[in-house]
Amino acid sequence: MEKILVKLGCRAYEILIEKGLVAGAGPFGAAVRVAAIAEGARIAFVSDENVWAAGGAAFFEALARAGAGVFPVIIKPGEASKNLGGLGRLADAFAEFGLTRGGLVCAMGGGVVGDLAGFAAATWMRGVCYAQIPTSLLAMVDSSVGGKTAVDIPAGKNLVGAFHQPSLVLVDPGLLATLPTREFRSGMAEVIKYGAALRMGLFERLEKTDCAAGASSPGFDGIIADCIGIKAAIVEEDELDKGRRALLNFGHTFGHAIEAKYGFAKYTHGEAVAIGMRIAARYGEAVGITEPGTAARLCALLDAWGLTAEEGADGLIELIGKDKKAKGNAVGLILLTRIGEAAIFRTPLADVEAGLAGLAAAGQRRRTESAAESAGTPEAAAPMDSAR
Ligand SMILES: NC(=O)c1ccc[n+]([C@@H]2O[C@H](COP(=O)([O-])OP(=O)(O)OC[C@H]3O[C@@H](n4cnc5c(N)ncnc54)[C@H](O)[C@@H]3O)[C@@H](O)[C@H]2O)c1
Numbered sequence: 001m002e003k004i005l006v007k008l009g010c011r012a013y014e015i016l017i018e019k020g021l022v023a024g025a026g027p028f029g030a031a032v033r034v035a036a037i038a039e040g041a042r043i044a045f046v047s048d049e050n051v052w053a054a055g056g057a058a059f060f061e062a063l064a065r066a067g068a069g070v071f072p073v074i075i076k077p078g079e080a081s082k083n084l085g086g087l088g089r090l091a092d093a094f095a096e097f098g099l100t101r102g103g104l105v106c107a108m109g110g111g112v113v114g115d116l117a118g119f120a121a122a123t124w125m126r127g128v129c130y131a132q133i134p135t136s137l138l139a140m141v142d143s144s145v146g147g148k149t150a151v152d153i154p155a156g157k158n159l160v161g162a163f164h165q166p167s168l169v170l171v172d173p174g175l176l177a178t179l180p181t182r183e184f185r186s187g188m189a190e191v192i193k194y195g196a197a198l199r200m201g202l203f204e205r206l207e208k209t210d211c212a213a214g215a216s217s218p219g220f221d222g223i224i225a226d227c228i229g230i231k232a233a234i235v236e237e238d239e240l241d242k243g244r245r246a247l248l249n250f251g252h253t254f255g256h257a258i259e260a261k262y263g264f265a266k267y268t269h270g271e272a273v274a275i276g277m278r279i280a281a282r283y284g285e286a287v288g289i290t291e292p293g294t295a296a297r298l299c300a301l302l303d304a305w306g307l308t309a310e311e312g313a314d315g316l317i318e319l320i321g322k323d324k325k326a327k328g329n330a331v332g333l334i335l336l337t338r339i340g341e342a343a344i345f346r347t348p349l350a351d352v353e354a355g356l357a358g359l360a361a362a363g364q365r366r367r368t369e370s371a372a373e374s375a376g377t378p379e380a381a382a383p384m385d386s387a388r
């Protein structure tokens with residue numbers, strides 16, 4: 001079993017990573033560890049309907065067998081549950097089942113369950129402990145670690161929230177077996193982000209991994225552990241997101257704008273971040289910050305992992321100006337200097353606008369050239385027609 005300690009003084013906690021850790025929660029397994037945190041007080045088990053069916057119910061039973069006074073709170077899957085109404089429903093359930101200050105919230109699910117249950121734990125009786133059992137790839141490598149909890153309001157995503165670190169995080173990569181492919185790919189965008197912005201070795205490992213086998217490819221558990229290690233180290237340095245933690249937002253300024261452009265309906269978060277990383281890398285090259293060739297290498301890796309969508313950069317600037325991270329007339333852009341290295345560049349919105357206009361023109365040229373090329377080479381078009 002891999003153990004990562006997030007060293008945050010009195011808020012320190014362990015992340016345990018092992019295939020079968022949760023699914024095989026026997027007498028000395030994960031359920032006992034979770035039950036031990038509550039020390040006999042009640043446990044609220046929060047999950048969503050999909051995860052409940054895919055292994056949540058079994059873990060709930062294991063918790064009950066471990067002697068915990070546990071009650072289930074099962075929400076509808078999806079972002080629409082992560083709002084103040086959802087928070088209210090959790091609080092009502094906590095009250096009904098008698099969750100006390102010594103009790104525990106156990107969040108088993110993707111980032112939606114983790115963020116909502118985490119925020120409920122942060123606010124219930126002014127704060128109770130919570131444990132995270134992430135079940136989506138995104139939640140394993142990103143949202144379950146670091147203590148950011150929040151709900152959405154109509155004015156924007158994650159606008160009402162709190163920093164509240166979990167007491168324990170249990171990561172079982174075996175749970176990914178039931179995760180839908182689209183959700184797996186979305187999580188891969190965050191995995192590729194860690195490599196591109198922070199760890200060249202991870203990026204190279206991803207280039208050599210058998211993408212077709214997905215989570216079953218040899219060494220994939222180690223890739224998950226690497227990402228968690230990178231995130232844990234950054235959270236230790238900058239728990240409250242006032243400095244270096246911003247590097248984890250590589251691709252996100254443009255990605256958030258793309259999510260917003262389509263009313264959060266066309267792309268998943270990870271798909272939008274993948275497009276955002278493409279734009280950020282091309283932008284960085286165009287303004288002379290990113291080593292030439294980086295964008296092509298990053299785009300090739302995204303393509304290989306099935307994150308193939310492309311979007312023009314036009315129409316994004318107004319949305320970037322509205323981003324909660326924009327200050328005054330400038331925005332902190334995370335740009336790569338080379339693969340594995342990123343920095344924050346505070347850039348006037350007017351400069352971003354000019355840079356994006358240049359990219360839009362270059363993108364138009366690229367599209368025209370590739371259309372002309374495929375029109376001129378009929379043999380290149382044939383395999384595509386027959387294969388798809
Ligand atoms: N707190 C943070 O630091 C942080 C970081 C990144 C993202 N987030 C938040 O995370 C959320 C997105 O998380 P997500 O992508 O996990 O979405 P999600 O929680 O909606 O899960 C995606 C879908 O997969 C299903 N699912 C999850 N695990 C499954 C499994 N093992 N088997 C079968 N189905 C499964 C869910 O039911 C859901 O339908 C967003 O709200 C975002 O704001 C938070």
Ligand SMILES: [Zn+2]
Nearest residue numbers: 190252269273
């Ligand atoms: Zn993200």
